[in-house]
Amino acid sequence: MTEPRETDQDFELKLLLTAVEEKYGYEFGSYARASLMRRVRRHMQMSGVEHISDLIPLFLHDESAFAAFVKDMSVVVTEMFRNPDFFKSLRENIVPILKTYPFIKVWHAGCASGQEAYSMAILLDEEGLLDRCQIYATDFNDQALRHAKTGIYPEEDMALYEENYRQAGGTKELSKYCHRGYDSVKFNGRLAEHITFANHNLVTDGVFGEMNLILCRNVLIYFNQDLQNRVLQLLFDSLCSRGILCIGKRENIQFSSIGDQLEVADRNQKIYRKKI
């Protein structure tokens, strides 16, 4: 035997993922291992079981336990104008390119509860582009999408959002775009008119349009290198000629096959443009 024998942990994880795929069709086998293990361990603690394989009967026979796991697998950590420097660069470096198009299609892949899609709509509105723009905001988590569609967020988050908005080069006040009530804020319906929220699974679904701008930030980190390559290819194939792709600040395309087909638009903020 040349390969070292896999540990019990590896073996049990493989069995669990096979069971999940056979029963529910979710392919988590190509997810990044360390983040996957954190979630599996958390569900072991929540369910009070000792071994990974103890989760198999639980997930097979208790659909609500499995639904909780799926929800946990889709990350919902997000903010309005998350990473303000990124949105500032979009405004300064990418908006001038977008202004040359008669109609602009934006795909926000992995939108979670939607804050960044609304942020994009606000940015485009301030640049006079919203009326000729369609934003597709997708996620595989239906619960997050339902939340996103409401455009309602806790008022207590607004201080952070206002600060982000200001740092991102916002020219007004974020509160002008929403109204308050019941400790919440609801973003204006005019923004939502330009956003289509829809279920799309980057792992199993394909290209659905030709986009001028794609944002997929801090989603790829949850995939292993093979799946990252596949998804990057999907994103690349969804770009129009000279289209723009944005990934997370500490993600990279250098290990993927599309790396040499993109040129750098902003190295620091990981914004790329399809080469001619």
Next chain:
Amino acid sequence: MARSLVVIGASAGGLSALESLLNELGKNFSLPIVVTKHLASGDEEGLHKVLSKTSPMEVSIACDKQPMERNHVYLAPGGYHLQIEDKDTLSLSVDEQVCHSRPSVDVLFQSAADVFGKKLLGVVLTGANRDGAEGIKAIKQAGGVTVVQNPETSEVPIMPKSAISTGCVDYILDLNDIAICLKDLEFKLEK
């Protein structure tokens, strides 16, 4: 590929402690070193700048799926958890904060324990938070070696004390003795 690994956690007071520790380890220390120091998003650039100047080993801010190399120090970027993906590779996540921190020491240590088991050295330095204690426990349970900076000579003793209170710590040492200890264990681990 290195068969073993050093992971270091630090918080308040961690900059000068890291400077001094990396300097003491010198350029011949061969194991990859992965560091999570608490910081806000964007502040990793400053930490990287300072440590690059003073460290005899090469220092990088970690990227997702970055391969680990010997004689190299990797720093967690602010706003991300840094994890050990497999024996060759680092990975990142934006999961919720742990102990009010992202990056979190517990997350790094736990993932490292999963992958490196007893071929792992975990070090907790100065800090004002209990982050790292659960991680130290995970490393010990997986058979790794745990080292904590002496709270009495730490700039902020809370993080070392929390780690020690788990009962899972092998060595409690002053900063300059930690370097000696790591150099000593380097060869034992790589055997």
